[in-house]
Amino acid sequence: MSQLVWNGLFVGSFYALVALGYSxxxxxxxxxxxxxxxxxxxxxxxxxxVLGAAGGxxxxxxxxxxxxVLVLTMGVTGLAGVVLERVAYxxxxxxxxxxxxxxxxxxxxxxxYGMRAGAxxxxxxxxxxxxxxxxxxxxxxxxxxxxxxxxxxxxLMIGLNLLVNxxxxxxxxxxxxxxxxxxxxxxxxxxxxxxxxxxLGSALAGxxxxxxxxxxxxxxxxMGFLIGLKAFTAAVIGGIGNIPGTMLGGLLLGLLESxxxxxxxxxxxxxxxxxxxxxxxxxxxxxxxxxxxxxxx
Amino acid sequence: xxxxxxxVEGLRLAFGGVVAIDxxxxxxxxxxxxxVIGPNGAGKTSAFNCVTGFYRPTAGSVRLRGxxxxxxxxxxxxxLGVARTFQNLRLFGEMSxxxxxxxxxxxxxxxxxxxxxxxxxxxxxxxxxxxxxxxHWLDFAGLRGDRYGPARALPYGEQRxxxxxxxxxxxxxxxxxxxxxxxxxxxxxxxxxxxxRRIREQGVAIVLIExxxxxxxxxxxxxxxxxxxxxxxxxxxxxxxxxxxxxxxYLGRDADEAEIEQARASVAGGRDGGA
Amino acid sequence: MTGxxxxxxPAEATSxxxxxxxxxxxxxxxxxxxxxxxxxxWAGLAGLAVALLAPFVNASPYALSVMTSAAxxxxxxxxxxIVVGYCGLLDLGYIAFFAVxxxxxxxxxTRLGLPLVATLPAVLVVTVIAGLVIGAPTLxxxxxxxxxxxxxxxxxxxxxxxxxxVTGGPSGxxxxxxxxxxxxxxxxxxxxxxxxxxxGAARLGRSRLGRAWRFVREDEDAAExxxxxxxxxxxxxxxxxAIWGGxxxxxxxxxxxxxxxxxxxxLQSALVLMAVVLGGMGSIRGVVVGAVIVSLxxxxxxxxxxxxxVAFGVLLIIVMLVRPQGLWPAxxxxxxx
Numbered sequence: 034m035s036q037l038v039w040n041g042l043f044v045g046s047f048y049a050l051v052a053l054g055y056s057x058x059x060x061x062x063x064x065x066x067x068x069x070x071x072x073x074x075x076x077x078x079x080x081x082x083v084l085g086a087a088g089g090x091x092x093x094x095x096x097x098x099x100x101x102v103l104v105l106t107m108g109v110t111g112l113a114g115v116v117l118e119r120v121a122y123x124x125x126x127x128x129x130x131x132x133x134x135x136x137x138x139x140x141x142x143x144x145x146y147g148m149r150a151g152a153x154x155x156x157x158x159x160x161x162x163x164x165x166x167x168x169x170x171x172x173x174x175x176x177x178x179x180x181x182x183x184x185x186x187x188x189l190m191i192g193l194n195l196l197v198n199x200x201x202x203x204x205x206x207x208x209x210x211x212x213x214x215x216x217x218x219x220x221x222x223x224x225x226x227x228x229x230x231x232x233l234g235s236a237l238a239g240x241x242x243x244x245x246x247x248x249x250x251x252x253x254x255x256m257g258f259l260i261g262l263k264a265f266t267a268a269v270i271g272g273i274g275n276i277p278g279t280m281l282g283g284l285l286l287g288l289l290e291s292x293x294x295x296x297x298x299x300x301x302x303x304x305x306x307x308x309x310x311x312x313x314x315x316x317x318x319x320x321x322x323x324x325x326x327x328x329x330x
Numbered sequence: 331x332x333x334x335x336x337x338v339e340g341l342r343l344a345f346g347g348v349v350a351i352d353x354x355x356x357x358x359x360x361x362x363x364x365x366v367i368g369p370n371g372a373g374k375t376s377a378f379n380c381v382t383g384f385y386r387p388t389a390g391s392v393r394l395r396g397x398x399x400x401x402x403x404x405x406x407x408x409x410l411g412v413a414r415t416f417q418n419l420r421l422f423g424e425m426s427x428x429x430x431x432x433x434x435x436x437x438x439x440x441x442x443x444x445x446x447x448x449x450x451x452x453x454x455x456x457x458x459x460x461x462x463x464x465x466h467w468l469d470f471a472g473l474r475g476d477r478y479g480p481a482r483a484l485p486y487g488e489q490r491x492x493x494x495x496x497x498x499x500x501x502x503x504x505x506x507x508x509x510x511x512x513x514x515x516x517x518x519x520x521x522x523x524x525x526x527r528r529i530r531e532q533g534v535a536i537v538l539i540e541x542x543x544x545x546x547x548x549x550x551x552x553x554x555x556x557x558x559x560x561x562x563x564x565x566x567x568x569x570x571x572x573x574x575x576x577x578x579x580y581l582g583r584d585a586d587e588a589e590i591e592q593a594r595a596s597v598a599g600g601r602d603g604g605a
Numbered sequence: 606m607t608g609x610x611x612x613x614x615p616a617e618a619t620s621x622x623x624x625x626x627x628x629x630x631x632x633x634x635x636x637x638x639x640x641x642x643x644x645x646x647w648a649g650l651a652g653l654a655v656a657l658l659a660p661f662v663n664a665s666p667y668a669l670s671v672m673t674s675a676a677x678x679x680x681x682x683x684x685x686x687i688v689v690g691y692c693g694l695l696d697l698g699y700i701a702f703f704a705v706x707x708x709x710x711x712x713x714x715t716r717l718g719l720p721l722v723a724t725l726p727a728v729l730v731v732t733v734i735a736g737l738v739i740g741a742p743t744l745x746x747x748x749x750x751x752x753x754x755x756x757x758x759x760x761x762x763x764x765x766x767x768x769x770x771v772t773g774g775p776s777g778x779x780x781x782x783x784x785x786x787x788x789x790x791x792x793x794x795x796x797x798x799x800x801x802x803x804x805g806a807a808r809l810g811r812s813r814l815g816r817a818w819r820f821v822r823e824d825e826d827a828a829e830x831x832x833x834x835x836x837x838x839x840x841x842x843x844x845x846x847a848i849w850g851g852x853x854x855x856x857x858x859x860x861x862x863x864x865x866x867x868x869x870x871x872l873q874s875a876l877v878l879m880a881v882v883l884g885g886m887g888s889i890r891g892v893v894v895g896a897v898i899v900s901l902x903x904x905x906x907x908x909x910x911x912x913x914x915v916a917f918g919v920l921l922i923i924v925m926l927v928r929p930q931g932l933w934p935a936x937x938x939x940x941x942x
Binding site (some may be wrong): 332382383384403404405408409413414416420421422423424425427429431432434436437439441443445447449453456457460496497500 | 664688797805808809812813814816817819820823824826827828829830831832833835845
Binding site for chain 3 (some may be wrong): 063064065067120121124125128129130131132133134135137138139140141142143144145147148149150241258259262265266269300301303304307308310311314315
């Protein structure tokens with residue numbers, strides 16, 4: 034039982050990290066960035082490349098090296114997100130929603146198959162694995178590395194929350210999310226704020242990618258597809274556009290999946306997750322913490 | 331006693347803590363023109379949205395010939411004989427002008443999927459009827475521009491006519507016009523005034539939201555005045571014009587320059603105010 | 606394979622030329638009446654002629670197989686065009702209906718020993734149900750939510766097919782009977798069915814229902830205000846799209862005599878979407894051309910296997926940025942009658 038809870042929370046923290054980027058981008062330009070999951074995949078591969086270039090990593094140094102790689106990767110995927118927005122999305126901001134969504138699908142496609150062309154279709158084995166000691170916590174088997182990853186995820190999320198709620202930058206972001214035109218009139222550089230939002234969201238996805246690589250040990254070019262869907266589900270559960278809600282949604286989805294898998298069997302895990310998504314969208318489309326939209330019949 | 335065509339009772343609409351409409355009651359008889367006026371943000375368009383089903387009112391009721399239509403979806407309200415236009419023109423921009431007006435005939439023409447697939451005589455007949463009606467109402471609305479090209483290509487004033495023709499093609503008993511004269515020049519306004527009168531002659535009742543006081547005072551049988559969501563007056567134009575509360579609302583600090591000008595002009599001397 | 610105007614027999618043009626009120630003041634396009642009809646008619650007939658004559662040029666089993674697949678792909682694109690092009694609903698899991706059709710006919714024909722034609726009623730019923738089940742909860746949602754939920758449904762269908770025994774698990778179903786004897790006759794049958802499907806989609810697109818789809822695409826509120834029950838209309842688009850996809854699935858099952866989950870991935874959904882977007886959303890001629898390009902181009906670019914999907918992705922972005930109406934767009938300008 035507590036094992037299921039722990040597994041759920043662990044996977045959920047990945048979902049939450051990726052979902053945050055989804056949610057932030059949606060909050061600010063109302064776009065479902067289909068390519069977001071692929072930035073997570075890109076992060077995993079960037080980490081893979083950097084670690085490969087660094088040569089062998091001794092087990093003792095694994096953690097510090099991994100953290101360094103994490104920061105580097107976040108920079109790279111963050112920039113990738115910025116470029117994506119600049120090249121593909123910016124010019125379509127006033128265009129019909131459908132055009133923007135199709136563009137996002139195109140971007141996702143290009144990233145996935147671009148990576149396949151570059152790195153091959155076969156899964157790659159991550160060059161570093163954190164071999165941790167196993168601890169018993171409340172009857173659940175927890176490895177040290179899992180704890181570390183969750184800690185990193187939590188630190189990143191707290192940092193993001195502080196940034197959005199406390200800083201000038203964050204205030205500008207919230208202003209743009211609320212009303213881009215009014216924000217522009219107040220002297221906020223809307224383009225720059227949107228760029229930074231993409232940077233932050235994509236950086237978080239990249240971090241999650243590296244962590245997933247180190248945890249699961251294997252990465253491939255399609256790894257972002259499912260997690261993109263899961264992240265969207267998490268964002269919807271929590272309330273898309275709402276940062277604490279999205280974190281909660283990620284953890285909740287992790288837990289639901291963990292229990293769902295236990296009851297139904299692993300092969301039904303993804304079906305179960307989408308079932309939850311559809312249920313939420315039908316019953317409470319604004320999510321647990323999302324604000325109610327004006328009631329239109 | 332016959333129930334009036336439209337009766338709105340105790341209508342209240344709140345978004346969270348913000349009250350957009352706070353107790354609105356008015357009625358519209360058959361073939362009557364009633365104007366709803368008030369400063370910007372007074373809740374006029376919200377009231378339209380409640381009547382036509384786009385908003386679900388927080389409290390109160392909307393009745394059509396005595397039948398409660400509160401909370402029905404907009405298409406169901408439309409099916410009962412209510413048509414509307416929108417404040418910011420809502421045409422189907424990429425579609426032809428004719429197709430736009432054919433939208434009004436959607437509920438009137440009878441054809442099913444098989445008719446459409448097999449091009450049965452019934453299909454051709456219904457399409458022809460739809461097209462003829464569309465032409466008829468475009469003629470009625472006095473459209474001069476190209477009917478076969480996309481609606482977005484027409485000049486603004488012409489687009490207003492198309493929107494009204496589309497609503498008329500619905501053959502409504504009640505037509506709600508949301509600022510039909512906004513953005514029109516003097517000639518176009520005069521033509522709009524004429525069009526509104528001709529619509530009424532067809533036996534259609536009209537509820538009109540309009541800022542142009544000249545037009546309102548000229549064409550309406552009755553005027554309902556809203557201010558901050560509250561109804562402050564309801565009566566014939568002459569009476570409403572002299573109502574101290576109305577003058578106050580229009581000359582108060584919340585009215586903008588243009589409205590003050592309009593209000594002054596209309597209070598002072600009737601229809602030259604705006605037209 | 607004719608354009609929207611092509612389905613109309615000449616009689617219609619004359620019968621509808623009857624005087625209508627206010628004829629004098631209509632913005633006229635006398636130039637367009639004949640020329641446009643001809644253009645549409647010829648485009649459609651030329652396309653059909655090319656499809657019918659192709660086997661005389663090259664009837665190798667490989668070429669026939671490629672052409673049959675292309676024709677089936679055209680039908681898929683025509684179906685998705687109803688949903689995305691006419692109605693403006695982004696469906697990223699369209700291939701699910703293709704799968705439902707293929708599996709339903711495959712399972713029934715192999716398990717019960719039925720000829721494939723006998724499974725058609727069941728396929729219709731099952732695809733309509735699938736359309737309703739997927740549409741009912743999602744069509745009330747905002748359009749962008751719809752996109753991702755349909756993506757999820759596409760995955761659910763595929764995962765379910767992989768996990769169930771009745772669908773043969775990951776390896777799928779083998780030994781599905783064909784519809785005709787030999788690949789040549791099957792090719793012609795496919796072309797015939799697809800041509801009917803394309804004309805049917807075009808005719809629906811021009812009808813009362815088709816206009817309602819486009820009203821919804823252009824402005825949902827205005828459509829509602831005119832009495833269009835937007836939810837039902839969207840549902841109709843979804844169900845009709847599902848039927849087109851399901852019937853294409855039957856052709857697919859007959860063509861390959863086998864179905865497996867690997868044929869119904871998101872990649873396939875995205876390729877159909879690519880065809881619709883490239884050709885021109887809402888333009889039946891454009892979509893047919895788009896589908897032929899998307900299905901045949903990879904055959905011509907075999908050497909660039911790894912890069913062709915990258916190119917598709919980039920192309921999607923470029924089309925949206927530079928020419929969102931597609932290669933051969935639908936004209937808002939209608940033929941004066």
